[in-house]
Amino acid sequence: MITSTELETKGNLFPGEVKAFDFDGDSITFSTENNVLLRITVLRDSILRFRYATDGIFENDFSYALDKDTMHGFNKFQIEEDPSFITITTSKIKCKVAISNLKIGIFDLQDQVIVEDELGFHWEENFEFGGNFVKMNKTSVEGENFFGLGDTPTNFNLKGRKLSLWNKDQFAFNKDLEELYKAVPFYTALHTNIAYGIFFDNSFKSHFDFCQDKRNEVKFWAEGGEMNYYFIYGPKIADVVTSYTSLTGTPDLPPMWALGYHQSKWSYFPESKVNELAAKFRELEFPCDAIHLDIDYMDGFRCFTWNKKYFPNPKLMVANLEEKGFKTVVIIDPGIKIDADYKIFKEALDNDYFCRRADGPFMRGKVWPGECYFPDFTNPKVREWWAGLYKELVGEVGVKGIWNDMNEPAVMEVPGKTFPRDVRHDYDGNDCSHRKAHNIYGMQMARATYDGVLKYSFPKRPFTITRANFAGGQRFSATWTGDNIASWEHLWLANTQVQRLCLSGMSFSGSDIGGFAEQPSGELFTRWIQLGIFHPFCRVHSSGDHGNQEPWSFGEEVLSITREYIKLRYQLLPYLYTAFHQYVEEGIPILKPLVYFDQEDVHTYYRSDEFIFGNQILVCPIQDPHVQGRRMYFPRGKWYNFWNDEVVTGGKEFWVDAPLEKSPIFIKEGAIIPRFPAQNYVDEIEIEALFLDIYYKNGNETSILYEDAHDGYDYKKGRYSLKTFKFRGKPEEIIIQQHKDGKFLTSYKHLEFRFHGLPFEIEKAYVDNEEVSLESLDYNRTEKTMKIPKMFDLLQFTSAEKL
């Protein structure tokens, strides 16, 4: 890591006194005695952008992170000037700019401090590369907590940590490693029940210090570019995260099959092995929707080719798999083998699509195929070309998903494991070195891949997954946490990392279930599956050199337990799909760490084992060997034990039993949880009835259910169904109201209710205010089940006493 102190610099420079300020629409620009400009833009009443320039000149305003559809919402504000401060006030916050030194203080409307500059903006000139090290120091209020920052493999609460963001290939990474595959320079802070976020939109290597150097100071800085950050006010963590996600965007809905179970290994080949694998899943009735082919399907690791010895007729194989309900996903890396007889290489060479070193030679580096050149994905022409390369693979062969890897970019056997910093990039017309483009290289590869897969899958939806990414990259691709290890610590890490990714706008994520390197015991594999079914992306993947990791590789007991959990995932698909819809539409993370769920509860600040899946399912994975249970923390409220309907009142820790076949799962009282019947793959059967599990509450709770055709884009034309269920429970009565939106007609005719925890016996039922007999609803008094016509508006169930 280069630090500014290793370079000869003039030391820290500061803006000095404000000399003038000026308005332009939603921006106010300040200029100082030392020729610094600060432009504050009021993007929303709760989002301010701060942009600083030295020498009085701003750079071209360009960002890969921001979603092009980012809305500038309500941004009315007032400005007041007094001898010491210029104050900008929106309907939610006040921002004070000190005239004497350009320092910023942000307050809520009750004048409570949210965050104030300590040293504030300062910089050091970088003589070696030009430009500045741009730095920001802010004071940290006593008791402040920090969350987010992408895939960082460390404790969930970042307080006391120092981290840097520089995408790195880290085989078998370990806990607390500083740099990993992704760079998401966004964190959420929480103190005194006020949450705010900082999104530092700078793609250079960036650094964060959450009160490590000094206990009351938080710092972030980058090795080049502008000090350019967004302040996002909560006061709820949910407001911060959803606002950040609205700035940087969300993906479209994936096809539902992509939320099924994926099986992968490095590598399944030849074709007969793949067919055997597929047959085994069906024979054992172990649900599975996707099989991934790793690098060995290619001819000498040349991207966009097939090894014809192993796969003589890929199109036929893919079609046969599809027939059995399997989608084929294949890997594509960025390194293009230097080979004059290789079409893709020649095309890129002829069109000058490869990255070059500062003095002109191509960027040459070793990856799986041997020596390679690398396309410059920051060039729009290269992205278009790359997207076009999927014509054959996706459009003709029929591959349904693309897995992008090694795109940090990874280079073998060189210091730093990546491109040297002098490599040149187009950066969409903002020509720059690798120092600036490194962190977004993988994201732009994923973007080009997404464009291609979308184009050739249409009217079906694409599925893409990438290892490296940058803030906003969630628009293009799902992700996984990379080359983990089959260890209990890595199970813990997978849990923490995926929750962290969800708070960083990247909900569509998961880990290599069971561990990539080394081999898990049957127990570890089982516990990992029990966590993995709650991750938005659910794939078993392993390096393959330490033994098998298919679910049947660990004996009968592990097979039958893991099959039940995968079936549970398939049953919960309508629930997960609804959570995905909320993520796509509103930026709501699919997994909610407890602090997100209830930030007023201080017990949640350092908790990361437990999390909420969707809105109403509390999960606590078992992360230790040989245990029969554990203590877990229950957030406030009442929770039903999924396995036996016992009710626990939260706000404290309890012991929960967890023999190998029972992982702790709890349902929020009042919840209405939709369920499909178990299937071997998505859309195997036509759903004849949707199950709704209704967990009684003496009070109110709202649940939602999103449905559509599971694939295609008709949902964007209103062909979706969004139902809101309002549950109201009293000691002798239940009322359920249904609100319906959208034009999609579900295939099933009725709903199958199952009541949990009913404190009274149902004697009377009313559908839309008409009394109906319990027999006509097929009411089963023992099972507490009944059939309900799906289009109801209002249901009422009462006891005899209530009559």
Ligand code: GLC
């Ligand atoms: C990288 C990937 C891993 C893959 C391997 C071979 O290590 O992270 O998932 O199996 O490359 O392609």
